[in-house]
Amino acid sequence: MNEQLDLEAALISAILFLENEPLSEEKLARIAGFTLEQTSLALQRICSEFDQPVHGFAPIKKETGWIFAPKLVFWEQLKDHYGKKNEMRLSRAAMETLAIIAYSQPITRAEIEAIRGVNVDAMIRLLLEKNLITEMGKRDVPGKPMQYGTTQEFLRCFGLNSIEDLPKLDEVENTRFSRLETPEG
Numbered sequence: 454m455n456e457q458l459d460l461e462a463a464l465i466s467a468i469l470f471l472e473n474e475p476l477s478e479e480k481l482a483r484i485a486g487f488t489l490e491q492t493s494l495a496l497q498r499i500c501s502e503f504d505q506p507v508h509g510f511a512p513i514k515k516e517t518g519w520i521f522a523p524k525l526v527f528w529e530q531l532k533d534h535y536g537k538k539n540e541m542r543l544s545r546a547a548m549e550t551l552a553i554i555a556y557s558q559p560i561t562r563a564e565i566e567a568i569r570g571v572n573v574d575a576m577i578r579l580l581l582e583k584n585l586i587t588e589m590g591k592r593d594v595p596g597k598p599m600q601y602g603t604t605q606e607f608l609r610c611f612g613l614n615s616i617e618d619l620p621k622l623d624e625v626e627n628t629r630f631s632r633l634e635t636p637e638g
Contacts, residue, residue, distance in 0.1 A: 462498035475518035550576040559589045559600035
């Protein structure tokens with residue numbers, strides 16, 4: 454085969470490997486700095502290479518673009534363990550609640566609600582079920598409200614070593630996440 458085509462195919466396969474979402478040929482070309490024709494030829498080269506039985510995954514064309522995925526022949530064996538990826542997807546409301554807890558922990562339900570402006574009971578239940586947050590004990594104020602914080606599973610899911618690895622907030626965001634005065638404390 455053509456050495457230049459091999460290099461182009463290698464770069465396209467590296468891009469596909471690093472991406473979590475399908476990419477259109479146009480976006481692949483833009484990222485790689487290739488023409489659409491170069492990208493199309495590189496994809497053909499990759500497909501023929503990964504067609505070999507020794508490869509357990511291959512580039513797959515979906516409606517939204519190209520992605521590396523396990524070959525269908527292996528999916529029955531893999532789905533119980535790897536098919537659960539989408540179970541960790543969180544709604545915007547759950548992500549907002551989780552962010553408030555992560556940046557303000559330990560924090561009570563009432564404090565979260567004061568920041569979000571809505572009831573968060575369902576979000577707290579969901580985050581507890583997914584083991585992304587935990588009860589950290591009761592605050593020593595009248596009513597003894599439960600305080601919440603993040604878990605090791607939260608750190609693992611977001612690729613953090615510790616809570617200090619969270620991105621730093623700018624002044625506006627920091628004000629939003631600062632502890633509000635509530636009847637509890």
